[in-house]
Amino acid sequence: MRIWIDQATCQNSGLCEEEAPELFGIGNDFLAYVRQDGRLLEEPGGEESQAEVPEHLQELAELTARACPASCIHLID
Secondary structure, eight states: OEEEEOTTTOOOOOHHHHHOTTTEEEOTTSOEEEEETTEEOOSSOGGGOOEEOOGGGHHHHHHHHHHOTTOOEEEEO
16 A cells, blocks of 8 residues: 655645654645655655555554545545
């Protein structure tokens, strides 16, 4: 499973980082980004910055995507 965030629709609620800091973080522009191996993928952002979700975090990724108030977290099987 891969995951990415559409920063164009991110409302910066911070919920994703609060619920799953191992998968998400807030960039210098105050928008959410995904993490890959602990590194924030904020360049270039959007669909081009997809992260592999470790198997043990896939359920958490799905729950966090559903909880996002902006629906900007996207999962790819």
